[in-house]
Amino acid sequence: MKIKSNGAINLIYILVLLMVVVGFRTIISERQKQISMMYERNNQLLEELKALQHKKEILEGILLKDKKRINGLEEEVERLRVIRARVTAYSPMDNVSGICADEDPSITATGTTPTIGVAAADPDKLEYGTKLYIPGYGNAVIEDTGAALRRGKDLRLDIVMNSHKEAVEWGVKELDVILQRRN
Secondary structure: OHHHHHHHHHHHHHHHHHHHHHHHHHHHHHHHHHHHHHHHHHHHHHHHHHHHHHHHHHHHHHHHHHHHHHHHHHHHHHHEEEEEEEEEEEOHHHOOOOOOOOOOOOOOOOOOOOOOOEEEOOOOOOOOOOEEEEOOOEEEEEEEOOHHHHOOOOOEEEEEOOOHHHHHHHOOEEEEEEEEOOO
């Protein structure tokens, strides 16, 4: 009898053990399906990440080109600025009119020699040292001033010529003058 009761108990143990094993296998099978699904999702996300990284590289390239273009345009705007000015001419060394210099006609207001390329302006409107490009004249630097240039609200420039005749021939011109960046 003992054998039978032990056999029945053993059979119960075996049945319970089989149920536990089947339960674990079901759980393991479910977990394997979940892991497989997670691997698939992970692979999808990796592909999406690669695509996004590629798009990011493309956009960064476009952005870099645009930044360079914008910087170039900003530098150009900073370097060049067009202003409208009334431009006359004077010849301090050939002072026929007698109004070309307050004291010494061989020295500008900044202490330089008046030569071709020197311009006079109201220093409150254009600082001394400002570089200009004047159509029909060329490059000039503000190094002088004069009473007539400080009148009114309009910008007035006076450019140095070699002779009174050249100054008279220049006359009075309304011009678009390019202010250049100071270096």
